Amino acid sequence: MEGLEVSIGSLRLRNPVLLASGCVGYGEEIAQFVDLAELGGIVVKGLYMSPRVGNPPPRTWETPSGMLNSIGLPGIGIRAFVAEKLPPLLERRATVIVNVCGSTEEEYEDVSRVCDETDGVHALELNISCPNIRANGRCPGMSQQETYALVTRVRRVTQKPLVVKLSPNVTDIAAIAMSAQEGGADALSVINTVLGMAINIETGEPRLATGMGGLSGPAIRPIALRMVYQVAQVVEIPVIGAGGIVEWRDAIEFFMAGASAVQVGTANFVNPRASVEILQGIAEYLARHNKRLPDVVGQCRIAPR
Amino acid sequence: MEGLEVSIGSLRLRNPVLLASGCVGYGEEIAQFVDLAELGGIVVKGLYMSPRVGNPPPRTWETPSGMLNSIGLPGIGIRAFVAEKLPPLLERRATVIVNVCGSTEEEYEDVSRVCDETDGVHALELNISCPNIRANGRCPGMSQQETYALVTRVRRVTQKPLVVKLSPNVTDIAAIAMSAQEGGADALSVINTVLGMAINIETGEPRLATGMGGLSGPAIRPIALRMVYQVAQVVEIPVIGAGGIVEWRDAIEFFMAGASAVQVGTANFVNPRASVEILQGIAEYLARHNKRLPDVVGQCRIAPR
């Protein structure tokens, strides 16, 4: 795929299609179906300093055109990742972005420091938006203050491209985006999952052991697209769109709304080759309309009322 | 349908199934398919003092398991409604709830006053949550202050049951719910539509003339259910659940999450008899489990982490 390079801050991507965090683990399994060197990059599953087991099952439930998950960030810890999982990814010539997590601001800093010191980590995606850790889906990304504070602290410990991943569970996504930009973010990922719930009517129990979980998939696409548009209207830094992208047409909508790149998440569960098929479709669309990606990015404008 | 009566404040409903505002106009057309006297009630299309034409087309667009709308509250005005549309509704022995709108706090008051003075209006549903009036979907329901201020003002002009309809496009729905309760609400409708967007990739134009619109239908059910649960956990007043209810099972989920009644909206477009079929299913479920509605309401509890 030629001529599809995009720059996210100082990070140069082969093309605008990334694998979304938590939807491809550490890349081993998905590599059976897609050549990671052909994609823009892979954002690996969220990582803390220490290993974590994650939430009790059931962890997933299907909903109309979507799914709820309460995985809860199980993982082997950043050090084990660097030692065991990163080398094979680099052998596959993947562009690797680490989804940085932390129970405290210190832990976010520590994980970021490890990423900064590790050559093979090309960029950081700060996960301030996981709804599956605290009660009621609370996360730092729901507050401008917490967002600004966390981003500034992490910014101090790394010069690598710093992407901040926003939560959709807010009143004013544009305001949070501005806080992240002021804090020093090089780019923004929009959006993480939408807090949702489902109940088993035979037992009265929630379908997920944690009660609530994150909604993803095509169901949330209109919400994600709206938030990408709102964010792209106010920030100067690039926006990476995510939320219900399952085919190339969806990706084009996100570009037109202002995204410079996209992440493919839930679609990988339905079709392991979704990401490369989407990339192919984007290339064909651009060729058909003889346009370059930048011509399409932000093409959609809402007329003022 | 016997034994399904519910009280929403001082409002006594025959049963817990209501027709949602904006999804059945003023009731004439839907009455060709359902006997309004058999339902809990009908919430009519949002009304201002003066007639309004609404937003330019296109006004609707389908999305995965959902739809976007930017109708924008066209209507004949509360006076014309009372004169022309209310009498036939009352002849049909419908329980009538007026969805109260206003461009200013004064207009909300004025419409509420007319409702208060009109015998046939059984209750008011204060619409502080329409995403299709101001740019970026802004509405009073996105601020605790605006919500509290508006509810207190309207509370002063009427003793009739006052339901306040909340917006899902907020960080903390429970906080907004508390503001509405403190303002004097007798009940809360949860939720109105979720702000969304879709783009035509052949033209780069938004699918809706207004750009953004309200997402409804099964796609948003997990979000609505979660918000009903969060609200029911903190308020003392009854909660009316709405959001993607298309069959009786969905309604039971909302009861278990804490809703005392439900509203059926988008489902009416897919199946004009959806509301009565849902009511039937609820009755059969309760009979099968030999339970009464109150046994089921709030049955679902999330274990503290």
Add this chain to the structure above:
Amino acid sequence: MPHYLTAQVVSIEPLKEYVRLAIKAEPIAKEMRPGQFAMLSLGCEPLLPRPFSIAMEERGVLYFVFQSLGKGTARLASLRPGDSVKILGPLGRAFSEVTDMRPVIVAGGRGIAPFFELVRRLQRCAPVLFYGGRTQGQIVETGFFARRTHEMVVTTEDGSMGTKGLITEPIAAYLSDHRPPIVYACGPHALLHKVADLAGDIRTELSMEANMACGFGICMGCAIPAGEAGFKRVCVDGPIFSSRDIRWKDLK
């Protein structure tokens, strides 16, 4: 009054670029009048039912002629005899059926649909049909229409059938020396606008389209700029409108 039924597919077959679908729905067939439509759905995916003109009615069976475009029509096109569909109809206002001779009918592409039943009912008035398409694949059932019309003029943009060119040309020529009692038209809005202009003060009835959610007046989604100001609902105030009623300048 519209009926909401679960109905059975009697037959389904390709009709050149389109699909002809036959559905058994007696109560609707009994009451339908040309120009009216029905909402067809296959349950909840896609969520919304789809509006289609009722092309014809025969012994309790409704015929539809539709183009497979997006996912809704694609799913409808994949139906097989014996499958069941939900159907709501008949819906909307019908064409007014005149008794005077030589009414003019204009169809653009799939706009032919509502005219199957109309030409049958107007046969004794010897209607004149102007039928245009992009290519021959969009011109269907010429025999059916030739037998029931006084004259049938066919054009295609690529000349693959009938005269090469736009259907508006022969219409303009015809109207310059005839004054039909009425002009009926169905097709792309651009064509309908042009026909309205050509017809001038001749009574003209147009079948309009808008995105629809409900199809029976409850969602207010199908707004079209009509009347003095504001909007009308295509599904209940239309789909058949007098050309005078449409505010073309506000119609994008």
Add this chain to the structure above:
Amino acid sequence: MPHYLTAQVVSIEPLKEYVRLAIKAEPIAKEMRPGQFAMLSLGCEPLLPRPFSIAMEERGVLYFVFQSLGKGTARLASLRPGDSVKILGPLGRAFSEVTDMRPVIVAGGRGIAPFFELVRRLQRCAPVLFYGGRTQGQIVETGFFARRTHEMVVTTEDGSMGTKGLITEPIAAYLSDHRPPIVYACGPHALLHKVADLAGDIRTELSMEANMACGFGICMGCAIPAGEAGFKRVCVDGPIFSSRDIRWKDLK
């Protein structure tokens, strides 16, 4: 290595309370081993593919035996020969195929699925099959299994077929005076737990279930309490687990 294919339905028919579905998928058929599963999907509605044990393989055709429950299996049950489905497989760990005589196989209801292929491959070891169901409608293909086993014990809770009662009773009796080289079991988790207890220190392999999104290890959704602490993934670390590996106390 799993293959992701668009495959054709060869045949589909009711099998008492279940459905037998045959799909042409050579590469998967070549590589599958008993106990492995595949993810089947029909595109985007329902969104997620569904996991099913591969019941049998014959000349490039895969056989599945499934119960129609919710909307996914209902849609799969409505497939017709010639329809195409997306299939991902073979997935997960297989049963270990022993060579010693008289292995014991325990199937509860639709838990019979993975044993069609296993009994064929173990035939020379003369396996003993314990097959229980709620009612006779859940006991399928007894001829097939009788021919390939040394002994087959059937129970139904309502006594409509075989001995009235729970399958665990004859299993307990058998194990009190036999020591099979291995016990294989598939069925409800409660049954599997009981079988694990009855088998004691006899090597026991169980086919476990969990809600799955991806089926190949990337979503972390299918967690099951296994090993010392924490969770394993049913889709890649299982679905076949040694009974010792499961932390029953943590499994709800």
